[in-house]
Amino acid sequence: MFRSFAGDASGELSKELRHLVKRSDQSTYERYGTQTPVMQVVLQQILQCPYQGVTKRVYLESKVWELTALVIEQETQIFQGFLEVYPLRPSEIDCVYHAKEILLKNHDNPPSLIQLARQVGLNDRKLKLGFRSVFGTTVFGYLHNYRMELAHNLLIQGHMNITEVAQKVGYASLPSFSNAFRKKFGITPKSCHR
Known part of the structure; x- marks a missing residue:
């Protein structure tokens, strides 16, 4: 179905999207991209679907396509060089998520960027790059x-x-x-x- 939407007349995907489809020789498919705030909203809407029956099915399918569109847009921007992706080690990703939790816990009186970086064990530059990479903002x-x-x-x-x-x-x-x-x-x- 994805090939019929995103591919050409023969179902062939463009270079920037080919990696989004699992190859026959891959046992699993994984994508390491940025989960933007807009994507997070769509995921929350999927998890908190208020409908039942056929309405639920239509709603969930539309949300999956909306999420697909957001991923395709992000992949296209990365491929065209409009969006940089900063490779992070797993430990650095954990630090970025820890920083997010600290921010949310203290949303009414957040620490400064320097204080937050120190609390999670990163320098402020790595925290800024990591946040942009992981959350898209x-x-x-x-x-x-x-x-x-x-x-x-x-x-x-x-x-x-x-x-x-x-x-x-x-x-x-x-x-x-x-x-x-x-x-x-x-x-x-x-x-x-x-």
Whole structure:
């Protein structure tokens, strides 16, 4: 099916996509790419599918194709040289994930980049490169996306007012929070608050 979508009339894939299909002599297929925040959202939507029956099947299939499109776009950018991939050792990848956990745990008062790098045993340059390689964004870009998604969910739940939500996600200034929220979602916090 992938060949019929991404291949030419005979089903042949372009050079930049051939490695995405397991060869007959491979026992398993593995791809070491960057899981971007957008990909993570799609994966969460797959895991938290709200539908049943045929609707669930259509929804999940559409999400798999959406994830496939994101992977193809990333592979094309890598092949064309628009996106650099930094090879990381497994221990460095573990450090990057540990840094992510520290950021999320302290999202309302995160450590500086230097402090975070020291806590996980990397230098700041390696942490920045690692974050971009593993998550497809900067360290604080990842944190910002997390804060905004958390704020959006808290506002929809309606158990906290907008000022409380802003403080919960680490904003001391309500106007700064409102601007960041509007920039991320295209709406004001008030318009999605219940």
